[in-house]
Amino acid sequence: MIAVIGAGAFGTGLAVALARKHEVRLWARNPDHVAAMRADRANHARLPGIALPERVVPTQDLALAAEAEILLLALPMQQLSGMLTDHAGRFAGKVLVATCKGLDLDSLAGPVDLIERRLPGCRAAQLTGPSFASEIAEGKPTALTLAARDPALGRALQEALTTPTLRLYRSTDVIGAQLGGALKNVIAIAAGVVIGAGLGASARAALITRGFAEMQNLAGALGAEPETLAGLSGLGDLILTCTSEQSRNYSFGQALGRGEHFASTITVEGTATARAAHRLAGQHGLDMPVLAAVVAVLEDPGALNDTIDALLSRPLKPE
Numbered sequence: 001m002i003a004v005i006g007a008g009a010f011g012t013g014l015a016v017a018l019a020r021k022h023e024v025r026l027w028a029r030n031p032d033h034v035a036a037m038r039a040d041r042a043n044h045a046r047l048p049g050i051a052l053p054e055r056v057v058p059t060q061d062l063a064l065a066a067e068a069e070i071l072l073l074a075l076p077m078q079q080l081s082g083m084l085t086d087h088a089g090r091f092a093g094k095v096l097v098a099t100c101k102g103l104d105l106d107s108l109a110g111p112v113d114l115i116e117r118r119l120p121g122c123r124a125a126q127l128t129g130p131s132f133a134s135e136i137a138e139g140k141p142t143a144l145t146l147a148a149r150d151p152a153l154g155r156a157l158q159e160a161l162t163t164p165t166l167r168l169y170r171s172t173d174v175i176g177a178q179l180g181g182a183l184k185n186v187i188a189i190a191a192g193v194v195i196g197a198g199l200g201a202s203a204r205a206a207l208i209t210r211g212f213a214e215m216q217n218l219a220g221a222l223g224a225e226p227e228t229l230a231g232l233s234g235l236g237d238l239i240l241t242c243t244s245e246q247s248r249n250y251s252f253g254q255a256l257g258r259g260e261h262f263a264s265t266i267t268v269e270g271t272a273t274a275r276a277a278h279r280l281a282g283q284h285g286l287d288m289p290v291l292a293a294v295v296a297v298l299e300d301p302g303a304l305n306d307t308i309d310a311l312l313s314r315p316l317k318p319e
Ligand SMILES: NC(=O)C1=CN([C@@H]2O[C@H](COP(=O)(O)OP(=O)(O)OC[C@H]3O[C@@H](n4cnc5c(N)ncnc54)[C@H](O)[C@@H]3O)[C@@H](O)[C@H]2O)C=CC1
Pocket: 006, 007, 008, 009, 010, 011, 028, 029, 046, 074, 075, 076, 077, 079, 082, 083, 099, 100, 101, 102, 131, 132, 133, 134, 266, 267, 269
């Protein structure tokens, strides 16, 4: 049995996919939401158009969910710290697989680092890579990275969570997997801005490439393996997120580039992560102009044109 903590789009998509292999307890905090999922056998609020299979059991009872040995934590990144603190007793000794992508704004930690700091008795891993919730749920072929520092845990989770349509590659490079998934959202915002502002597909390709170089530099400074950034959790997810209208980070960036409003209820992980990553870059003395431009535009959307001009007029240098 598996538990998924958080019945957002991704938690629900994973629950549906994993129900092909396991009973899945899908925990949500809101009793009305749980009642609606039970009655409708669907999560209309977060993943409309997808039926919940019999083996997905929505519950608001965290004790019931925590009976599972493996718990997938599918909350937005900035909610993870509070969740771990509030429910430390329930999670003690469990295998916790983070599926969120981002850096915690207070501690600058990635999901696994945060779990290991808060709940040292737990065994933690990261599931990340290019995947949209609805596509996973529909059984479209998806390949993800499962990163765990302990190779035996990685192998066990790879075996448990792989399904015929969800193929997991394992890695022990937790630092790289966390950072790839976190930073690609920031670059996706920038890519969206470029398209929204009408700068064109060539400019977007340049931006993605330079953004990827920044991702590699920051991740390398923090101890990631270069191969991880070039894999599914880095480049793979960067390609998906910077080019698909299904991405919320990319769509948010497009709205920003057009000067349009974007609903604040939609999860856009790259905004907080941009600020956290900018602080990390400062600590390591790294020059990250794309990241800095995203932070500048988030702080002052009115400065968009000046920010673009500043990016384009940087001193010439070798590639
Ligand atoms: N949607 C997607 O296609 C994918 C999402 N992800 C990642 O999954 C994470 C979650 O994203 P989504 O599920 O898409 O977001 P979402 O916005 O669809 O859902 C977030 C859910 O978390 C719940 N929640 C928020 N704070 C909570 C708290 N303190 N306690 C309990 N529940 C809480 C909300 O009620 C909501 O149901 C993000 O880090 C995202 O980057 C990763 C891959 C794909």
